[in-house]
Amino acid sequence: MGKNTQTNRVTMATIANSFNPREIDNTDDIPGRRAPLITGNQTYGSVTDIVCRVAEDAQPMLWWILFGFSSLTAVSFLTLIAFLIYKGVGIWGNMNPVFWAWPIVNFVFWVGIGHAGTLISAILFLFRQNWRTSINRAAEAMTIFAVICAGIYPGIHVGRAWLAFWLLPYPSLNLWMWPQFRSPLLWDVFAVGTYASVSLVFWYMGMIPDLATYRDRSKSPLRRMVYGILCLGWTGSSRHWLRYEKAYTLLAAFAAPLVLSVHTVVSFDFAVSQVAGWHTTIFPPYFVAGAIFSGFAMVVTLLVPLRAIYKLENLITLRHLDNMNKIILATGSLVGLAYATEFFMAWYSQNQYEGFTFFNRAFGPYWWAYWTMVTCNVISPQLFWFKKLRTSPFWMVVVSIFVNIGMWFERFVITVTSLSRDFLPSSWGYFKPTLFDGLMFFGSFGVFMSLFLLFCRFLPTIAMSEVKGIMSAAAHAEHAEGAHGHDH
Amino acid sequence: MSEHKPRKTTEKKVPKAFGWMAEYQDENSLLAAARKVRDSGYTKTDAFTPFPVHGIDEALGIKPTILPFIVLCAGITGLSTALLMQWWMNGVDYKYIISGKPFGITPASIPVAFELTVLFSAFTTFLGMIALNQLPKFSNPVFTNPRFDRATNDRFFLYVEAADKYYNRESVKELLGGTHPDSLDEVLEDTTPSALPRPIILGAILLVIAGLIPAMIILNIRAGYSTAPRFHVFFDMDFQPKKKAQQTTTIFADGRSMRPQVKGTVGRGQLEEQDSFYLGYDPAKLTAIDTLETGKFVSLQDSKTADGSAAKPAADGSAQTPAAPAAALNLPWIDKLPIEVSEANMALGKQKFETYCSACHGYAGFGDGLVHKRADALAQGYWLAPTSLHVDKVRTQPVGQIFHTITKGQGKMASYASSLNPKERWAIVLYVRALQKSRNADMSEVPADMVKTLDEVK
Numbered sequence: 001m002g003k004n005t006q007t008n009r010v011t012m013a014t015i016a017n018s019f020n021p022r023e024i025d026n027t028d029d030i031p032g033r034r035a036p037l038i039t040g041n042q043t044y045g046s047v048t049d050i051v052c053r054v055a056e057d058a059q060p061m062l063w064w065i066l067f068g069f070s071s072l073t074a075v076s077f078l079t080l081i082a083f084l085i086y087k088g089v090g091i092w093g094n095m096n097p098v099f100w101a102w103p104i105v106n107f108v109f110w111v112g113i114g115h116a117g118t119l120i121s122a123i124l125f126l127f128r129q130n131w132r133t134s135i136n137r138a139a140e141a142m143t144i145f146a147v148i149c150a151g152i153y154p155g156i157h158v159g160r161a162w163l164a165f166w167l168l169p170y171p172s173l174n175l176w177m178w179p180q181f182r183s184p185l186l187w188d189v190f191a192v193g194t195y196a197s198v199s200l201v202f203w204y205m206g207m208i209p210d211l212a213t214y215r216d217r218s219k220s221p222l223r224r225m226v227y228g229i230l231c232l233g234w235t236g237s238s239r240h241w242l243r244y245e246k247a248y249t250l251l252a253a254f255a256a257p258l259v260l261s262v263h264t265v266v267s268f269d270f271a272v273s274q275v276a277g278w279h280t281t282i283f284p285p286y287f288v289a290g291a292i293f294s295g296f297a298m299v300v301t302l303l304v305p306l307r308a309i310y311k312l313e314n315l316i317t318l319r320h321l322d323n324m325n326k327i328i329l330a331t332g333s334l335v336g337l338a339y340a341t342e343f344f345m346a347w348y349s350q351n352q353y354e355g356f357t358f359f360n361r362a363f364g365p366y367w368w369a370y371w372t373m374v375t376c377n378v379i380s381p382q383l384f385w386f387k388k389l390r391t392s393p394f395w396m397v398v399v400s401i402f403v404n405i406g407m408w409f410e411r412f413v414i415t416v417t418s419l420s421r422d423f424l425p426s427s428w429g430y431f432k433p434t435l436f437d438g439l440m441f442f443g444s445f446g447v448f449m450s451l452f453l454l455f456c457r458f459l460p461t462i463a464m465s466e467v468k469g470i471m472s473a474a475a476h477a478e479h480a481e482g483a484h485g486h487d488h
Numbered sequence: 489m490s491e492h493k494p495r496k497t498t499e500k501k502v503p504k505a506f507g508w509m510a511e512y513q514d515e516n517s518l519l520a521a522a523r524k525v526r527d528s529g530y531t532k533t534d535a536f537t538p539f540p541v542h543g544i545d546e547a548l549g550i551k552p553t554i555l556p557f558i559v560l561c562a563g564i565t566g567l568s569t570a571l572l573m574q575w576w577m578n579g580v581d582y583k584y585i586i587s588g589k590p591f592g593i594t595p596a597s598i599p600v601a602f603e604l605t606v607l608f609s610a611f612t613t614f615l616g617m618i619a620l621n622q623l624p625k626f627s628n629p630v631f632t633n634p635r636f637d638r639a640t641n642d643r644f645f646l647y648v649e650a651a652d653k654y655y656n657r658e659s660v661k662e663l664l665g666g667t668h669p670d671s672l673d674e675v676l677e678d679t680t681p682s683a684l685p686r687p688i689i690l691g692a693i694l695l696v697i698a699g700l701i702p703a704m705i706i707l708n709i710r711a712g713y714s715t716a717p718r719f720h721v722f723f724d725m726d727f728q729p730k731k732k733a734q735q736t737t738t739i740f741a742d743g744r745s746m747r748p749q750v751k752g753t754v755g756r757g758q759l760e761e762q763d764s765f766y767l768g769y770d771p772a773k774l775t776a777i778d779t780l781e782t783g784k785f786v787s788l789q790d791s792k793t794a795d796g797s798a799a800k801p802a803a804d805g806s807a808q809t810p811a812a813p814a815a816a817l818n819l820p821w822i823d824k825l826p827i828e829v830s831e832a833n834m835a836l837g838k839q840k841f842e843t844y845c846s847a848c849h850g851y852a853g854f855g856d857g858l859v860h861k862r863a864d865a866l867a868q869g870y871w872l873a874p875t876s877l878h879v880d881k882v883r884t885q886p887v888g889q890i891f892h893t894i895t896k897g898q899g900k901m902a903s904y905a906s907s908l909n910p911k912e913r914w915a916i917v918l919y920v921r922a923l924q925k926s927r928n929a930d931m932s933e934v935p936a937d938m939v940k941t942l943d944e945v946k
Contacts, residue, residue: 044642178577187599216637232624376880
């Protein structure tokens with residue numbers, strides 16, 4: 001370690017001559033010095049260049065291949081939804097007693113993934129975690145797209161999808177009635193609806209200054225007009241910036257509890273019911289930890305290829321990924337603790353139904369799902385105790401994909417094992433998915449990836465104005481520190 | 489044509505100037521210049537930077553924004569909206585009764601109240617920021633300078649507006665020139681045509697009109713009247729792949745979708761129409777009776793005459809109650825009691841007879857109950873006495889027929905099917921049989937050991 005810190009003196013000054021980011025390890029912390037958040041001796045102009053190049057240059061062949069494949073998948077998904085509406089939800093494997101099967105599992109899976117973006121933008125902003133600036137934009141975009149995927153499933157699971165608007169409290173001329181406000185399912189409508197719209201506003205507001213940068217660099221009049229309209233004629237006026245920063249802080253303050261509330265309410269869908277294995281008070285924190293866990297894993301899965309393809313290694317540095325991996329390790333261990341607590345409570349409560357449910361989870365007909373979940377969610381992130389693995393792009397993608405698989409299985413285990421073995425043994429059953437279940441889960445990835453690829457193609461992937469703000473602050477800090485040293 | 493020429497020359501005149509714009513390389517030069525301009529007394533100033541420069545509000549003398557107060561009001565509005573909505577919708581207008589839980593605002597109202605507070609606050613934050621900044625504003629004189637494109641990239645601009653009350657073109661130029669800017673330009677009026685090109689306006693109007701067409705069609709269909717069948721976008725449950733009664737089918741040879749009952753089976757819920765215990769006669773033997781008699785029987789049940797036409801109420805009103813000639817009731821009565829002849833059943837029959845029958849028929853069955861006595865006294869000869877159970881006509885009836893009379897009623901006697909269950913009715917039949925025997929037997933039928941007891945009673 002000592003030798004390492006000797007060779008890599010990671011300050012803004014010493015990395016001036018270095019161009020290959022792979023040679024720079026900004027993950028070491030030198031006492032008394034802040035490690036630089038971005039590398040490669042960047043100026044304001046070079047940050048603009050690096051980020052705008054993503055949208056201005058011709059897209060690499062890989063983009064076209066990925067977009068072709070994922071848009072095809074997305075179109076097939078929409079076709080399958082049309083078929084589902086035509087034919088009915090009977091094409092899925094949902095059958096007595098497991099009526100909440102894959103559609104709900106997929107909903108919770110995607111909503112969970114959609115937690116990372118706003119968490120990074122809001123909570124890390126309030127905690128003044130400056131490293132968030134390089135990754136927040138892409139993470140927020142990912143959040144919006146994940147919430148879109150999540151929203152599809154309850155919408156089509158209601159059976160008569162064309163009447164899904166009945167969920168909203170609107171003055172109906174046909175029904176003469178209102179929704180039931182004591183039901184967690186209605187809270188869900190409000191929570192997910194608020195989260196989706198507030199995240200969208202947060203994301204869009206954050207993009208306005210960067211869209212103005214895109215506008216001002218545009219060569220073609222059409223591009224200039226489109227970005228000009230999107231950025232609402234932003235000039236970068238200091239009077240505007242003042243209100244903008246105040247608004248951003250306020251939005252962060254609202255979004256931070258909102259993030260925590262969404263998965264709490266989603267967990268209420270389960271916890272407020274009487275089913276053994278669902279009716280527990282541990283669910284809200286356990287779900288929120290799991291959501292952050294899966295969300296960060298998805299951000300890592302997307303950002304590692306993104307920074308490689310678009311050569312953003314100087315802005316999204318190993319330190320950013322290292323920090324995210326530490327959060328994955330922490331939340332993964334929290335999730336593991338939650339699993340253990342559930343088992344402890346099942347034994348300690350001496351409630352025979354609770355006891356049976358958890359024994360059945362681990363050793364019943366769905367043992368394979370349970371142990372897949374434990375392996376992926378609890379064991380695989382433990383690799384991140386080793387710095388070598390935590391800072392290796394290959395290993396972090398492997399682990400993050402394992403985490404995503406594990407988190408899907410967690411929702412499957414919670415939903416299906418409890419429903420298939422409820423209080424009445426005569427109504428026990430074994431859930432079998434159909435081909436449509438599988439295709440319609442796979443299809444949602446097509447929607448997600450298509451939207452994310454279009455985002456990279458047309459919108460600023462990194463919050464340039466925020467990165468520049470951090471550079472300015474860092475330069476001031478360095479300057480002040482240098483002056484301080486001279487005095488002595 | 490000649491009028492156009494002078495106009496064109498007036499348009500070519502020098503564009504209006506809005507102020508001076510100075511450009512700097514970094515934020516420190518900008519801050520220094522901004523302080524200088526502020527200290528010179530100018531207030532209509534602004535800086536344009538690629539990111540929010542720390543300390544610029546102080547350097548330019550910008551006052552804090554009122555946005556947080558607007559947002560506070562919106563948050564309170566959101567909270568009250570959520571609480572009022574839940575209280576009124578679920579506590580007043582449409583009460584859901586669930587497990588005896590209280591109506592109105594309860595802890596269950598918290599999630600929605602929280603979400604709406606956040607929703608209202610967040611949207612007000614965003615829209616308030618946009619409104620206070622007077623955005624969107626697409627035509628702005630600062631954009632006329634091509635160098636200004638770098639204001640969102642890596643350059644810092646300071647702007648002193650001509651609208652300032654101390655503004656003097658030359659002195660401001662001198663002041664800004666003294667701050668060592670990279671460039672110093674006058675902000676000029678945007679002379680490019682501000683109106684949208686005609687094809688774009690035309691296209692937008694066409695698009696709006698085209699967009700309204702589907703809405704108008706739907707509105708017309710929903711609000712108007714039509715004799716054509718309803719157009720179903722979604723079938724919901726209006727059309728189902730099933731056959732209803734009276735419909736035809738190609739599945740069966742006879743073309744009927746309604747199927748006759750399979751022989752030897754009893755339909756669910758139809759036992760009471762199939763079993764002699766509930767009827768008093770054997771339905772299986774009904775077919776043995778000639779059709780005329782069956783027709784008469786049917787007429788008893790649904791007030792139709794034997795030839796099948798509905799009974800019309802006669803002018804004198806005599807057909808108001810179904811005429812039931814006793815002779816028509818020639819049904820395959822059962823003559824063996826379907827219940828056990830036991831002490832318990834006899835006691836049950838006696839109790840029920842005395843409760844329900846004795847009021848008219850009398851305790852001994854002679855048709856001299858209290859009702860009869862009172863009615864006879866009041867009606868003075870018009871009262872038709874209840875039948876005595878000891879006349880030959882009744883005595884010779886099979887048990888099934890007596891059961892049927894209790895079940896369906898007879899003449900003025902009402903049906904007792906709703907008061908007495910079948911077993912109780914059969915028990916009454918048993919008791920009636922005992923009463924009849926007690927009034928019409930000779931000593932040879934009395935068991936030998938009971939003769940002495942009988943003599944003692946006498």
